[in-house]
Amino acid sequence: MLVHEDARLIHAPSGEVLRGAQLGTAVRRRADELADLPPGVVFLRASTELSSVLDYLGAIAAGRSIALLDPSLEETLLAGLLERFRPAALLGAVGVPPIAGYYPDGEGRTWLREATEGVVPHPELAVLLPTSGTTGNPKLVRLSRRAVLHNAETIGKVLGIADTDVAPTSLPLHYSYGLSVLNSHLMRGAAVLLHPEGLFARSFWDAVGEYEVTTFAGVPYHYEMLRKLRFDPARYPSLRTLTQAGGRMRVELVEEFHAKMRAVGGRLFVMYGQTEAAPRMATVPAERLPDKVGSVGCALPDGAFSIKRADGNETTHPGIGGEVVYRGPNVMMGYADQEAELGEGDQLAGVLHTGDLGYLDEDGYLFITGRLKRIGKIFGNRVNLDDLEQLVREADLGVDEVAVVAGADKVVVWLAGAAEQSCQSAAHTLADRLHLHIRGFDVRSVDALPLRSNGKIDYPELEARG
Template identity: 55%
Template sequence: MNLVAPSARLIDAATGVVLGGADLAAEVGRHAAAYAGLPPGVVFARSGTSVPAVLRYAGALRAQRPVALLDPALDPAVLADFVRRFSPAVVVGLAEGGAGADPGERPGDYRAVDDGVLGPVWVRERTCADRPHPDLAVLLATSGSTGDPKFVRLSRAAVESNAAAIARVLAIGPDEIAPTSLPLYYSFGMSVLNSHLAAGATVLVVDGGVLAREFWQAVSTYGATSLAGVPHNYEMLHKIRWSPAKYPTLRTLTQAGGKLRDETILAFHARIAEAGGRFHVMWGCTEAGPRMSTLPADALPDRVGSVGPALPGGSFTVLGPDGAETDRPGVVGELVYRGPNVMMGYAESAADLTRGDEQGGVLRTGDLGCLDADGFVWLRGRLKRFGKVFGIRVNLHDIEELARDQGPVVAVSGPDRVVVFVEGGTDDGTRVLAGRLAERLRLHRSGFDVRAVERLPQLPNGKIDYRSLEALV
């Protein structure tokens, strides 16, 4: 499998080194050859934001090696548990992540090798008896660095089809330059990398994230043309009054990874449109390799709140109240996605990696929503995101929508009440919000515990850390 088109390039912002054309192809081939000298099986790749991490990933795909992209800051105990249960042939990227990203002690059944191409690695002494399925290409943890025991199994066809579909709807071509604004082990960050390399575009490898001065210096120096972000990224940029006008080469902004407030979407749409660019809201999940839909830029502002129609090759239906699937407009139920990018299934052990496609291209998303007459998706929350107030079931997503005018908010379920966390809130504001929610939902205000926090906690991929908030309840 080769995702790197002939015209693709990698720019290392830290050194200024550019790899492209025959040189990039040779480097990917060199890394693929290095894997050939190692025992067969899965590659665990601790992947920071670096050119060597990209080359180890691309080389594994070229060598037909299934590769698990892992956060280099993953707790050593969690990494050790993953290694124990999945028996990878090799663990690469041991030096990734810098200070505080120690992989921990080498497992007893692995030997340390300083490979001339791959760098320091752990190599399994004995070949694992469970051989990965030949279609398997990529493994992604279902919740980043939280230690969730499951991997999502993505086939080569899923990865390739999703990269091609994203490149098509975003019109990614050889003249595009995308900075690495998201971690490579996060599905959205991986999809940015895949779609640009497959389309023959340039990936600007720069660490630090969108609030780092060095990031924007690299954007200016190398003429980046797009920016991908999750809601927290855009909320923070909104707070500091960031403007794309300062970066004249930027022409595309994309957002996924959760619900962004409508007013923030419209603000960034207006800013980039004024500069002659476009803003795309996207929706997906790791299980869909990972994008499922994209809102066309010209659908804003009229269709703000929608995540758009399915990507080319995909389709949506709704599982209605009667248990039957339908594509009739306005019916609210669980959204069901069909497409070539749907995962093969989950994996909790090495034995699971031997299994073939268990989904048949069909994914029940776990999201509530409906379709409009043009097939655009309108999300209404998660099936499992419900709480109870005095025994009455309430939709946590709806509560967050009612409180959006307060800024970034998260609602979680507490003991017979709902706890709402408001970023940057005030004592007076929280009291008023609790009263407003009680009045709107016709419940006693003691059922709503509204708390001000300086900043909502995040996972390394920029998504809200719901588990940390639930632990405070």
Template identity: 50%
Template sequence: MNLLHPSAKVVDAATGEVLTPALIDEAAKALPPESPVFLPMTTTVRSIASYLAALRADRPVLLLDPDLDQTSLRARFATDEVHPDLALLLTTSGSTGDPKLVRLSRSAVLANAEQVAESLGITSDDVAITTLPLFYSYGLSVLHSHLLRGATVVLERTGIMQRDFWAAVNEHGVTSMAFVPSQYEMLRRLRFDPAKYPTLRTLTQAGGRLRAELVTDFAGRMTAVGGRMFVMYGQTEAAPRMACLPPSHLAEKLGSAGRAMPGGAFTIDDGEVVYQGPNVMMGYAETAADLARGDDLRGVLHTGDLGRIDDDGFLFLTGRIKRMGKVFGVRINLDDVERQFPVAAVAGDDRLHVFAEGADADGVRVLRTKIADWLGTHFTGVDVRAIETLPLLPNGKTDYRALEASL
């Protein structure tokens, strides 16, 4: 499989190193013999060269967080037998300990790269910059879709809180940046002004729901300078993006995840969002034997998300099937709580536990009363805790397991 358009370019903002065919050839010779190829995916030219070399050789790749111990995964998934269609293995979002792997075929990876490129109108003139880890499906999707269309990807490792990042945006003429909700919250605090970055044309958002007021806010900032903002929805299991809400519909469909990607379709099955498309995974892998399995899902993904589709075909998400809790026996949707109040919510022991960033003692008491009133329950069923900063996973999502462990 070859994702690399002849005119595509990858450049390291800090070192100036550029991806070349010779580097990919060199990486191909150094690929380890084991299958799959276990690749700690750093944001470097050399890691991308190794990744592309493995894909070109039709060697399935398991992308790893380089900061995590890989011993368990290597022990569980080393094997001599893999399915011939298997291209990519990614850990499921939010997993700790011994995660499941998402099995993606070559056709699914290529299909989603093309779906994203078409939805965003990516051309060879575009320049993206890394804002997320490349072992995370959203960050990897940015790489795939830009390489496929012959665009440029700038590798930057310091992050949006550092001056070096914004210097690189202007130095390399970055046209597109992709962020998750927690990063948009940071950008708001940084008083992000796109006018300071004259080449910037596009913002995209995925990786969870962004508050409607921030969608409106950042869309307005981009419109003011002739730019665009796209809201997107996906899961690692779909390689990873499934829907896109283009700028032309942001105002009238505020809160929507958009329409299905080209070639895809949504239906609702007993409240659950079901996606059908060419980018759906082959299935999960929990043991090495699963890597030899074929396509278990046949292009149909039960997402685990709750939602509805309006008359114009736009998807609106309403929560997660598993994000439910009970307070005094009454079922509550934890996502509804988070949409109503600026908190992170988990459930346990017949109580609702919420974590509020930066709240003082008075704020905790007020919030507890407001949430109890909103739920129509006694305040003893609501536990509000002040927290300096919410724990985040590498993909920028809230680490709910860490919050549950603190109870």
């Protein structure tokens, strides 16, 4: 069961609290309403409003497959998803213009499909999440009920989540990491604080103090910003657990926030995951961070890593690099690109080829070195874009925020807030290290790197700038 009998939802803007039997009743009521809908998946424009979270929990309780979407998704992309998957309903639809083939309910919060027939999703299919943010033509990741619940339970045990814990919605709920925070805390009987603002809003930190938040989840960008804001956990006596996932964080940041938390008796957990794994696969226990800095951890219980070498064989031998392969009960059933595929069963049998490059050490701890497909070409020479980003960070140019994208037979390097001299230095550094002509590196300064709603760099947006 996803919602423990002691779990609580706290809606920060109104102060409303749903707990225990009251929360259970609200979830069952919504489950009954969703169970009466025609066949098909349910779409939810997922926000941190109480009604939106109850929509999600009600769908899980009713056994209805539900897709969580970014509420700021462009109209054309939303329309395309509706056309491809023909959901029985679109929840959280306030403000959405008229949709062909759908009609609004009495309150206008839900759009219902006119056609009564539809593909019945596979009985094990619980949650669907897009493979990309606000750009592109995303497929949906098909997560089984077992995968979602097992991962939530495992995370709760690994992090030691207790019924006294309070976690805020510091990440969007349509983002797998943010949804994982919600799931793992509700399953353990803890509280989730629903707050509409991000962590850079004063009201967010006021709520952290008022509701005695105990844990905070963030991606590397959040920690970069917290460092600039001179975040001090001593100002928030209840906050004693930080978790980080959503990309590789700089070693300096890991060491700094580990030291900050340790100084106040707290903990930092570095984690690794993908939406396709519901989503978390590994963690570095807080006590192992000093001697495993740079690692994303060892596999969670019931999971295992191996490395696929260039010859196609897999190994767990220390130090051998290649594509990271994960095996576990939380691996997705597969992808769906259209409605008909919602009825398909498990296609991966618990094996996920992550597309990440890395290696294992002698203790089974995983180190990520880049992406298999983050490749560009400079004058015909293949280069790993993640490696170039790391080279710039290590060049001591006074620039931490860097993004590299592929151009036409060159790469474009974006530096946040960089002076002209830093841009020139970055170009010379890369040219010297790669032994390529400097004209292959187009280095540009930007006020701030564009971010997706989950806090990750919006690479497609940078690519579109040319």
